[in-house]
Amino acid sequence: MAQGDMRDRPRHAGAGDRQMTALDPRAMRLANAETVLRALYGADALSQAAIATATGLSRRTVELILVDLEAEGWVRVRSTEPHASGRGRPARQYAFRSEVGVVLGIDIAHDRSTVAAADLRGRTLHTAVVPMPGEPERAERLAGTRRAVAEALRAVGVRPGQVGSVSVATPGNVNDKGAVDVELSMHGWTGVRLAEEFAPDFAVPVHVENNAKLAVLAELWEGATPGADHLLWLMLEGQYNGMGIVMDGVPYRGVDGAAGEIFWAKGLGLDALTASPLIGLGRLEPEERRAEATAILERAERGDPAALSEVDSFADVLARGLSALSWVFAPRYVVLGGWLAWALGDLLATRVAARMARNAPPFVAVRRSTLGPDAVVRGAIRAALDRYEWTAARPLAPERRPSPVDGG
Known part of the structure; x- marks a missing residue:
């Protein structure tokens, strides 16, 4: 987990909460406690002074909140560090308990x-x-x-x-x-x-x-493009493919969650992928098609011209559709994920990148997902x-x- 990532921390009280806290001491205490948890969640361990600096709360407020959070089980006291002067009691370090x-x-x-x-x-x-x-x-x-x-x-x-x-x-x-x-x-x-x-x-x-x-959410969190602001994540599964879209750092759903259903977008030409024998690398394909596709992949990895031609044709179809989408969404990254992308690896990713370099916006970079089947x-x-x-x-x-x- 990337330290300091806003998505990796407890949610902070919003404007409505702050308005309520002016009138409700209990709500104020909850908001302040969540602010302290937020600071601890984004760090390995912090002293009271560091928490006060990070949150803008007074040292006394932080002290009282930490007493409650420790009693409730949210935080633990970790090994202490000595004062820089070498005098006085060491500062206590507090850590969030993820368990x-x-x-x-x-x-x-x-x-x-x-x-x-x-x-x-x-x-x-x-x-x-x-x-x-x-x-x-x-x-x-x-x-x-x-x-x-x-x-x-x-x-x-x-x-x-x-x-x-x-x-x-x-x-x-x-x-x-x-x-x-x-x-x-x-x-x-x-x-x-x-x-x-x-x-x-x-x-x-x-x-x-x-x-x-949800796969694109994992990509933003711990994939090849963490924290990306604009992203297309292609889920290549074989016969059934989809896409996750990120706009301004937020996964985009569209009206009633319909965004990214590229199966229905026949004009993109991506449905032509299903005619390729390489589609047999998908997890759900019959054993015969999987064996045929695996044999083609193995020959392509050895440099066989006919097998590489199949990979080139697959990359052609993919790059045309993704280039068109890139002009519409202007992503910073196009990430190839799913079983086919993992199986074909850089053999596919480098070819798609080369073709998109000629036809897509110049700022688009192609990446292969590092997340695997999880x-x-x-x-x-x-x-x-x-x-x-x-x-x-x-x-x-x-x-x-x-x-x-x-x-x-």
Whole structure:
């Protein structure tokens, strides 16, 4: 986690909160406590003086808040550092306790449901995967996801009611109410109201978002372009592709979450990718197509002209569509992610970059995602952290605080 990143810290009281604090001492105390937590969350450890400087609060206010936060379990006192003068008692150092809360990132994919439990700094504690072979019905897919949730929570010793925040990723167009409006690649999935479906399982609201839109959130957090202000993140999965868009540093959803559904944008020509034998590198492709595509890739890596021609043709189609989108959105980066991008690696990325250098705006740089197959679930964890209600949450008791599980 990048220190100092605004997305990596507890949310700060807004203008409405500050107006309320002028009249309500309790609200003022909560706002000040959250301000102190915000400072500690963005650092390794801080002294009272450093916290006062960082927050603008008085030393006395910081002292009183730290007493409460330590008693509640939010912070711990760490090893002290001596005064520069060498005289007097060493200054106490305070650190945020990331283990006092658990969030869940859930990735409901075509062939599996993955659930990752993480602490409040996003460190994965345990990951549970339940395979979904064939074409399961909606009820079977939901039941499998719940089994993965139960396994992850059991592994870290936390009950569902103690989870501090939950974010769910799914293929398809997710509307503003957390329901899947359109999803043609998963049987019976169109119309599923995931936010409502999982609401009874937890004591907190359940956030739901399209998988590519959460993957781009992970990219902003810990990918090849952290903190980028303008970004297109292409999710190349094979037959089913999507895009995450970042504008002014914020993931863009469009009307009712429909932005980035490039499957429907036939005019871009990206649907021609499905005619390439390299599409067989996608995770969901039949074994025969996967074997054919893998053989082409291996020959291309050895420099075989015919195999390299297939990669060139694939890059041509991709670069034309992405160049057109780059003139519309003017991104600083275009990032290639998903199973195909990971499989083809720099063999594809360098060719796309060379073609876009001729046809896209000159400021656009092409990058290959470094996140690997965990991009979506990591994005779900990031979204869950962003929605963690700091002022409403209660830290887990010491006996309930999770620790990483081997193999998780």
